[in-house]
Amino acid sequence: MTINAGTTVAADPPTPGVRLPRRRGIEFTLIVVAVLLSVYGYCAVGLAKNGTVPPGAAGYGAGLGVLALLAHIAVRLRAPYADPLLLPIAVLLNGLGLVLIYRLDLETPHDPAATTQLVWSTVGVGLFIAAVLLLRDHRVLQRYTYVSVVTALFLLLLPVFFPPVNGARIWVRIAGFSIQPGEFAKVLLAVFFAGYLAANRNALAYTGRQVWRLRRLQLPTGRVLGPIVAIWLLSVGVLVLERDLGTSLLFFGLFVILLYVASGRTGWIAVGLLLACVGAVAVGRLEPHVHSRVQDWLHPFASIEAGEGPNQLAQSLFAFSAGGMLGTGLGLGHSILIGFAAKSDFILATAGEELGLVGLSAIFLLYALLVERGYRAGLALRDPFGRLLAIGLASIIALQVFVIAGGVTGLIPLTGMAMPFLAQGGSSVVTNWLIVALLIRISDSARSQYDGTAAP
Amino acid sequence: MTKYIRRAAVLCAVLLVALLVNATRVQVFQASSYDDNPANRRQTIARWGQPRGDVVVGGRPVTGSRDTGEQLRYERTYRNGPLYAPVTGFASQVYGTTFLENAEDSVLSGTDPLLSPLPLWNDVTRAQNAGGKVVTTINEAAQQAAYGGLGDRRGAVAAIEPSTGKILALVSAPSYDPGELSGTGTEVTRAWRRLNGDESKPMLNRAIRQTYPPGSTFKVVTAAAALESGVVTDVDAPTKSPNPYRLPGTSTSLTNEVDGCEDASLRYAFEWSCNTVFAKLGVDVGLGDMTGTADSFGFNNRRLRIPFSVAPSNFDTRLDKAQLALSSIGQFDTRATPLQMAMISAAVAGGGSVKSPYLVERRTSAGGGTVSTAGPRTLHQAMNPATALRLREMMTDVVTEGTGTNAAIPGATVGGKTGTAQHGIGNAGTPYAWFISWAQADDAMQPAVAVAVVVEDADADRGDISGGGDAAPIAKAVMEAVLGS
Numbered sequence: 001m002t003i004n005a006g007t008t009v010a011a012d013p014p015t016p017g018v019r020l021p022r023r024r025g026i027e028f029t030l031i032v033v034a035v036l037l038s039v040y041g042y043c044a045v046g047l048a049k050n051g052t053v054p055p056g057a058a059g060y061g062a063g064l065g066v067l068a069l070l071a072h073i074a075v076r077l078r079a080p081y082a083d084p085l086l087l088p089i090a091v092l093l094n095g096l097g098l099v100l101i102y103r104l105d106l107e108t109p110h111d112p113a114a115t116t117q118l119v120w121s122t123v124g125v126g127l128f129i130a131a132v133l134l135l136r137d138h139r140v141l142q143r144y145t146y147v148s149v150v151t152a153l154f155l156l157l158l159p160v161f162f163p164p165v166n167g168a169r170i171w172v173r174i175a176g177f178s179i180q181p182g183e184f185a186k187v188l189l190a191v192f193f194a195g196y197l198a199a200n201r202n203a204l205a206y207t208g209r210q211v212w213r214l215r216r217l218q219l220p221t222g223r224v225l226g227p228i229v230a231i232w233l234l235s236v237g238v239l240v241l242e243r244d245l246g247t248s249l250l251f252f253g254l255f256v257i258l259l260y261v262a263s264g265r266t267g268w269i270a271v272g273l274l275l276a277c278v279g280a281v282a283v284g285r286l287e288p289h290v291h292s293r294v295q296d297w298l299h300p301f302a303s304i305e306a307g308e309g310p311n312q313l314a315q316s317l318f319a320f321s322a323g324g325m326l327g328t329g330l331g332l333g334h335s336i337l338i339g340f341a342a343k344s345d346f347i348l349a350t351a352g353e354e355l356g357l358v359g360l361s362a363i364f365l366l367y368a369l370l371v372e373r374g375y376r377a378g379l380a381l382r383d384p385f386g387r388l389l390a391i392g393l394a395s396i397i398a399l400q401v402f403v404i405a406g407g408v409t410g411l412i413p414l415t416g417m418a419m420p421f422l423a424q425g426g427s428s429v430v431t432n433w434l435i436v437a438l439l440i441r442i443s444d445s446a447r448s449q450y451d452g453t454a455a456p
Numbered sequence: 457m458t459k460y461i462r463r464a465a466v467l468c469a470v471l472l473v474a475l476l477v478n479a480t481r482v483q484v485f486q487a488s489s490y491d492d493n494p495a496n497r498r499q500t501i502a503r504w505g506q507p508r509g510d511v512v513v514g515g516r517p518v519t520g521s522r523d524t525g526e527q528l529r530y531e532r533t534y535r536n537g538p539l540y541a542p543v544t545g546f547a548s549q550v551y552g553t554t555f556l557e558n559a560e561d562s563v564l565s566g567t568d569p570l571l572s573p574l575p576l577w578n579d580v581t582r583a584q585n586a587g588g589k590v591v592t593t594i595n596e597a598a599q600q601a602a603y604g605g606l607g608d609r610r611g612a613v614a615a616i617e618p619s620t621g622k623i624l625a626l627v628s629a630p631s632y633d634p635g636e637l638s639g640t641g642t643e644v645t646r647a648w649r650r651l652n653g654d655e656s657k658p659m660l661n662r663a664i665r666q667t668y669p670p671g672s673t674f675k676v677v678t679a680a681a682a683l684e685s686g687v688v689t690d691v692d693a694p695t696k697s698p699n700p701y702r703l704p705g706t707s708t709s710l711t712n713e714v715d716g717c718e719d720a721s722l723r724y725a726f727e728w729s730c731n732t733v734f735a736k737l738g739v740d741v742g743l744g745d746m747t748g749t750a751d752s753f754g755f756n757n758r759r760l761r762i763p764f765s766v767a768p769s770n771f772d773t774r775l776d777k778a779q780l781a782l783s784s785i786g787q788f789d790t791r792a793t794p795l796q797m798a799m800i801s802a803a804v805a806g807g808g809s810v811k812s813p814y815l816v817e818r819r820t821s822a823g824g825g826t827v828s829t830a831g832p833r834t835l836h837q838a839m840n841p842a843t844a845l846r847l848r849e850m851m852t853d854v855v856t857e858g859t860g861t862n863a864a865i866p867g868a869t870v871g872g873k874t875g876t877a878q879h880g881i882g883n884a885g886t887p888y889a890w891f892i893s894w895a896q897a898d899d900a901m902q903p904a905v906a907v908a909v910v911v912e913d914a915d916a917d918r919g920d921i922s923g924g925g926d927a928a929p930i931a932k933a934v935m936e937a938v939l940g941s
Contacts (some may be wrong), residue, residue, distance in 0.1 A: 260460055261457060261461055264459070310495045317482055317486075318498065321482055321491055324483055324487050352483065357480060371468055375465045391464060405475050405479075409475070410482065
């Protein structure tokens with residue numbers, strides 16, 4: 001009894017068709033502001049480090065501006081009702097990321113990363129434009145529910161056959177490029193979760209047996225439960241094989257949120273948390289790589305007391321504290337002391353040190369706005385697949401930001417993960433542009449007049 | 457579904473709030489403890505991120521900074537490093553700072569709030585001020601004369617302006633180049649090991665951090681105590697002292713190196729340094745008055761700073777009579793820094809007032825604007841001006857006809873006192889040769905300089921003559937340098 005999404009069996013009452021204003025002019029203005037802010041940051045770094053405006057400032061500004069403009073034109077052409085905040089936020093975060101990486105490059109002249117990142121950003125924007133132009137309706141994706149999960153599993157397992165880098169098996173090196181297939185798997189899994197749950201939400205919500213005669217703890221039948229347990233085992237399996245706590249946490253959190261939204265069962269949250277705790281404790285005890293991360297989190301200064309000098313987390317905390325309220329100013333901090341992951345996992349420490357609590361909060365709020373706009377698009381839609389996909393994509397961003405920002409500020413154990421748009425990492429930037437493209441597509445559907453049946 | 461989407465959104469909001477709260481905790485509430493963690497390199501980087509301010513002697517900096525382009529960017533350089541090492545100390549990126557580099561670090565590194573034109577505004581902007589300058593009281597010619605005078609010998613010189621307490625020379629030999637400890641390379645580690653392993657202790661600041669038995673130079677204090685307490689009222693009257701003098705309560709007898717000490721007057725005993733007379737006078741004065749006088753000259757003062765700390769000179773407060781007798785001629789447990797002995801000489805020259813010695817004339821901003829100045833401060837009135845005047849006469853006699861004739865300077869009144877200090881087990885060590893003195897140009901209203909010189913390995917005969925032979929010429933050179941400048 002598969003229920004086809006796109007038909008009108010949705011439990012929610014249909015919202016009256018409203019055509020919202022297009023707001024493309026606002027989007028354009030905000031994009032200009034985002035590009036100017038990024039160029040300003042780029043110049044500020046150069047002035048602070050060398051006393052001159054960096055020679056590449058005009059080229060950098062023009063490059064970012066052209067990319068943003070092309071993306072904007074694509075949105076104008078094919079998604080005229082899209083939320084006007086999504087693209088400017090992505091441009092600003094990506095631009096700021098490039099500034100921070102350029103700034104850290106000045107300290108490591110032997111290992112420049114900004115140019116590569118700019119190339120990957122271009123690829124990401126290209127993919128964004130392609131997605132906006134080619135994908136006319138997000139509901140098409142529901143047809144690929146199972147293709148998605150198979151591809152995702154393949155991508156996730158691929159790095160197992162490649163040598164580990166810095167203790168984690170999450171990279172694939174081909175012809176000098178290193179790619180993190182797990183990044184792309186995020187989007188594919190979101191599509192799968194949304195498709196599977198949209199198809200099975202009634203079975204999840206209304207069938208199954210009650211536990212202790214409590215309606216809230218009603219569990220579904222094994223046929224529906226099976227894939228859920230499989231996914232949980234998969235996430236722990238990925239973690240153990242690839243030593244990637246972050247991705248496993250992300251998949252699991254994503255799954256629990258979507259399951260809850262689709263079924264409305266608090267019991268799922270309880271079961272999810274229980275399973276997560278069991279998995280986390282078991283892995284934290286047994287896996288030495290993860291175990292040491294947990295120890296670092298509990299005792300960030302243990303290595304200092306042992307006379308071995310500060311570890312990365314301690315250095316990161318030093319960087320954040322050095323920023324204080326207002327920050328040292330771009331280019332004037334010393335977050336390079338963090339070491340090898342300063343441009344990727346720990347890029348937020350540079351933001352925290354040089355832009356201060358004020359700048360860091362602004363960055364958090366940009367992400368929050370991005371997530372909120374995703375949720376808003378989900379709320380405005382009427383097809384369950386689209387709603388779940390929007391919530392899933394927005395939650396990916398939210399969970400990612402929480403997991404990595406919480407890790408580098410000592411709130412939760414550290415997991416290797418990329419700050420969306422900000423951190424060095426090609427796969428991550430490309431994936432995040434794809435996520436924004438899908439959100440743009442969904443928000444366009446949500447904000448344009450929409451009668452629920454007419455697929456363009 | 458809408459209800460559950462909203463709840464999921466609330467979850468995301470909770471995560472955001474958790475991040476913001478935690479960031480505030482790290483960046484605001486725990487910031488200062490993280491900033492001050494010794495493993496946090498930022499303070500060190502900031503410290504060396506700009507050129508250090510200079511230490512100025514005679515209008516010219518004796519320090520400098522070199523841009524290395526490394527993480528700890530500016531390295532300290534020194535002009536005439538070994539000459540000024542006891543004044544400047546070193547500023548090492550690895551081994552820390554000493555002496556003026558240490559005591560005036562906040563000014564030199566630019567962190568002193570006095571350097572901020574608008575201190576509160578600076579707290580907000582966190583801008584670092586350029587390093588300020590520290591102008592010393594050192595007289596370049598006197599410093600050179602003292603260092604040259606010591607030559608290859610181990611020893612120290614301290615010179616003070618009696619009317620103010622300004623330190624005019626502070627020399628320790630052998631010395632070292634503090635520039636060798638600047639930087640972070642392996643050669644710095646090697647220099648550090650070599651300097652610390654050297655048995656001649658080149659990094660020891662002998663002028664202020666080493667105490668020696670003062671020997672006969674301490675007789676100035678004993679004479680002052682005898683005059684102040686009324687034990688001696690006429691410096692020319694016989695003191696009824698035997699020769700040899702049997703130490704009270706023992707069978708040990710004290711003798712003299714010179715003749716004519718039996719029942720000698722204070723003036724004669726001072727001029728020719730009769731041990732027997734001063735040992736008896738010390739016992740006659742008594743422990744209370746002896747320690748009182750010694751303390752008022754600066755002995756047993758643990759808080760003296762110039763602005764870095766000075767090793768306290770020692771005159772025991774619990775002594776039996778035999779020990780008191782020995783202590784009164786600068787033996788037993790009596791120990792003094794060269795600076796302390798210069799202060800005694802300065803007090804005699806300056807009418808009995810002991811000025812607090814100081815090395816920093818003023819501190820200025822990088823641009824030269826004065827941010828603070830130092831002035832004379834009286835530590836104690838050690839004796840009546842009348843007593844000081846009589847001691848002046850007796851010290852003058854030492855130079856004109858006694859053991860210190862080597863220090864005489866034409867055109868100036870010079871007072872002095874020689875000393876030879878026994879030390880080592882059974883007094884087996886090579887004695888320390890002492891000379892303390894002061895000089896006043898004939899046309900001047902005030903004495904210009906008081907000096908103390910100690911030479912550790914004086915190779916002359918034992919006896920007071922070695923103080924006059926080894927140490928007095930160095931003191932003379934220093935005094936001439938000050939009088940001539």
